[in-house]
Amino acid sequence: MVVKKDNRREPYDRAKVIAGLKRACEKRPVATQTIEQIADRIEAAVADRGEKEVPSSFIGTTVMNELHRIDQVAYVRFASVYRSFKDIDEFMHELQDLVRLRKDQAASPGLVPAREKKSETAS
Numbered sequence: 001m002v003v004k005k006d007n008r009r010e011p012y013d014r015a016k017v018i019a020g021l022k023r024a025c026e027k028r029p030v031a032t033q034t035i036e037q038i039a040d041r042i043e044a045a046v047a048d049r050g051e052k053e054v055p056s057s058f059i060g061t062t063v064m065n066e067l068h069r070i071d072q073v074a075y076v077r078f079a080s081v082y083r084s085f086k087d088i089d090e091f092m093h094e095l096q097d098l099v100r101l102r103k104d105q106a107a108s109p110g111l112v113p114a115r116e117k118k119s120e121t122a123s
Contacts, residue, residue, distance in 0.1 A: 001052060001053045001054070002053070002054055002055075002056050002059065003053050003054065003055050003056060004056050005056060005057070009053065012043075012046065012054070012059075014039055014043065017039050017042055017059065017063065018035060018036070018039050020063065020078065021035045021038055021039065021063065021067070021074075021078075022035060023077070023078075023081075024067055024074040024075070024077040024078035025067075025071060025074045028071050028073055028074050029071070030070060030071050030074060034070060038063075038066045038067075038070070041062075041066060042059060042062050042063060042066065045058075045062050046058070046059065046062075060082045063078060063082070064078060064079055064082065072098055072102070075098070076094065076095065076098065079094060080094075
């Protein structure tokens with residue numbers, strides 16, 4: 001079961017995860033097979049928790065981490081909906097972080113970022 005931020009519970013729905021991934025990746029060079037693989041990894045991450053209930057924030061953060069690895073435009077698209085940016089300043093801050101991270105990775109190719117963000121309560 002997925003626990004939403006308003007404490008509602010609903011069954012985990014792979015189709016919802018895939019639909020969100022497809023929306024974020026629309027008109028991006030991301031293969032359908034890649035989206036399926038991401039959905040597989042998300043399901044595995046949920047199962048690895050070993051709990052009957054998982055917060056929707058865990059799923060959302062996991063989706064964002066996966067998108068960040070494969071396509072940064074898709075990541076920003078998903079994050080803008082998932083995090084419900086309140087204004088352009090929040091959105092610009094996220095973009096600046098992304099640009100900064102990209103520069104850091106170019107300077108240190110072995111750097112693998114942890115993309116845990118402060119918005120753990122969003123659904």
